[in-house]
Amino acid sequence: MNAIYLDFNATTPCDPRVVEAMLPFFSAEFANPASRQHGPGRAAFMALEKARKTVAQSIGARSATEIIFTSGATESNNLALTGMANAPDTRGRHLITQATEHPAVLEVMTRLKTQGWDLTVLGVDREGLVDPEAIAGAIRPDTVLISVMLANNETGVIQPIEEITEAAHARGVIVHCDAAQGPGKIPVNVGDLGVDLLSLSGHKCYGPKGSGALYVRRKTPALKLQALQLGGGHEQGLRSGTPNLPAAVGLATALEQAGDQLNETSANLGALRDDFEQKLTDSVPGLIINGAGAPRLPNTSNVTFPGVDGEALMASLPDLAVSSGSACASAHPQASQVLLAMGLPKKLASGALRISLGKTTTPEEIQLAARRIAQEVHRLRI
Numbered sequence: 001m002n003a004i005y006l007d008f009n010a011t012t013p014c015d016p017r018v019v020e021a022m023l024p025f026f027s028a029e030f031a032n033p034a035s036r037q038h039g040p041g042r043a044a045f046m047a048l049e050k051a052r053k054t055v056a057q058s059i060g061a062r063s064a065t066e067i068i069f070t071s072g073a074t075e076s077n078n079l080a081l082t083g084m085a086n087a088p089d090t091r092g093r094h095l096i097t098q099a100t101e102h103p104a105v106l107e108v109m110t111r112l113k114t115q116g117w118d119l120t121v122l123g124v125d126r127e128g129l130v131d132p133e134a135i136a137g138a139i140r141p142d143t144v145l146i147s148v149m150l151a152n153n154e155t156g157v158i159q160p161i162e163e164i165t166e167a168a169h170a171r172g173v174i175v176h177c178d179a180a181q182g183p184g185k186i187p188v189n190v191g192d193l194g195v196d197l198l199s200l201s202g203h204k205c206y207g208p209k210g211s212g213a214l215y216v217r218r219k220t221p222a223l224k225l226q227a228l229q230l231g232g233g234h235e236q237g238l239r240s241g242t243p244n245l246p247a248a249v250g251l252a253t254a255l256e257q258a259g260d261q262l263n264e265t266s267a268n269l270g271a272l273r274d275d276f277e278q279k280l281t282d283s284v285p286g287l288i289i290n291g292a293g294a295p296r297l298p299n300t301s302n303v304t305f306p307g308v309d310g311e312a313l314m315a316s317l318p319d320l321a322v323s324s325g326s327a328c329a330s331a332h333p334q335a336s337q338v339l340l341a342m343g344l345p346k347k348l349a350s351g352a353l354r355i356s357l358g359k360t361t362t363p364e365e366i367q368l369a370a371r372r373i374a375q376e377v378h379r380l381r382i
Contacts, residue, residue, distance in 0.1 A: 003321040004365045008358035009153050009181060009300060010323060014250070015206040021253040022208065025246040033243045034234060048245055051252035055213050058255035059179075059198065060189035063218055068235045069248050072212035073180035074104040075228075076199035077147075079214055079238065080176045081108045083225030084145050084197070085117060092142035094118045098130040099341035100157075102178055105147050118142075127294035128155050128342045132163035139171045150179040150193070151186065154338045154354055155291035156300025158186065165194035174223070180204050180212075184258035184359075185266060185297045190215055196223060200255070202247065206359070207254030211247035214238075261359075269357050270298035276355065276366045277301055283374035290339060290352060299357040304344065308380045310351035316376040320369055323354040 025047065033048040035041030053064040061067065070076045084090065095117055097109050106121075113119040120138045124130050130148060139146075146168050151158045165175045176197040182188040184205040190198055196219070202211030216223055216238075231240030258265075277289055280303060288304040305313065310324050324336070339349035355369065 003319055004369055005321045006355045006357060006361070006365070006369060007321050007323050008361075009156075009204070009297075009354065009356035011203045011209065012206045012358055013360070014203075014208055015254060015257060017257065018207055018250045018253045022246040022250045025249055033245055034232065044245055048243055048248055051245075051248040054252035054256050055200070055248075056215075058183070058188075058252075058259050059200070059215060060191045061215055062191075065236070066215055066218055068214045068216060068238050069243060069251075070212045070214055070239060071210050071244070071247075072203070073102075073178060073199040073201035074212075076201075076212050076214035077102070077104040077176075077178055078108055079225065079228050080197040080199060080216075081105065081112065081145065081147060082228060083238065084174060084176070084223070085112050086226040087224045088226070089221070089224050090144055092140075092144040094120070094140050094143040096120045096122065096135060096138050096143060096146040098122045098124060098135075098148055098159075100124055100128055100130075100152055100155075100338045101147065101149055102153060102180070105149065105178055109147070124341055126343050128152060128157035128291045128338070129294050130159060130164075132160050132167055135164050136167035136171075139168065139173055143171070143173050145174045145176060147176040147178070149181075150177050150188065151181040151297050152291070152338060153181050154336060155302040155342075156181075156297035156356075157291040158295040158297065161193045161195065169194065181297060183255055184262065185269065185299055187262065190217070200251070202251040202254055205254050205258045208247055208250040210244065211251040211254075213251060265359060266298045269359075269361075272357050272361055272363065272366050273299055273301055275363070276357075276370050277303075279367065279370035280374060283370065284377050287377075288344075288348070290342065290344070301355045302339075302352055303355070304339070304348050304352045305377045306348060306351070308351055308377050310353065312380055313351070313353065313373075313376055316380065317372060320372060322369075323356070324352065 031040035031044040033044040056064045168175045174196045177195040178199045180201040196217045198215040200213045203209040290302040335346045335349040
């Protein structure tokens, strides 16, 4: 029996149009974009730069030179944070983030702390929102960088990035944003957000796994990051290694389509998510929809069922592909650090389900999922 897939925040299927755009660069047009001494290499280079321009346009960047291709948001986060901390022109030893960030940010920050950096990790309220005024109050004369995600991968809660960047820039502090969950669900425009660094991932928006980008704002004085890997000086010296041209083309195509279909997709996902939550609320007394009082991604629902063990509930639903939290930490089952930071007791934080919808989700699947979850919750509560 095929499970109903409701884990689109973990990964999405590659859109057939994305695959079609990528295919020539695996075989017929396979040349190295760095080999510009001959025609095939120059053609590959032009395809790479076209992809770079498309990515830049999709997020409102002013120039294609602001885009650095990476293997995904994790690498982009590492490059942004470590690269900024270790940049030769960096002055100061203080970093700020917030408690519900993805491990690809929190673990990097923690490592930098072991290397002598001062780190402030701000808490969030019961809805999962960080207070921009708390961030402003945490800024010190030696603060170098603030990193706050656009939208949480577990709860879908959207952070007030514009207010944060305004407070940070008033004090001359750089802002990084992990925006992996944004494209295709909410607008992602670096001009509106005001961020200096922004991480993207292809496989969260119907592009290929292993594709991503880091946006680095062109400004004066220039942002000078230290490269994580050295070699041939590719990607403006920030990411040496032969460019993954098929992945870059796939990322660009996925982001372009995400923007073109944003309004329709967002409205459809929001209607399905709201219907799902209403059906569950009508069927299961006492459930908690985590982050429901905050702005959320239209496709994401994180639900706690008091009196029910989350792992037991998941085990009883083999017909549903859902998650108990972040797929990136699923190898180490434990209470969700995001929900704990939001003030949920450990027992409740261990019993949550994340349901994340996608473009292919149907009303029939939503109805069946809500009915099956309600059935198993009632059975396990007995």
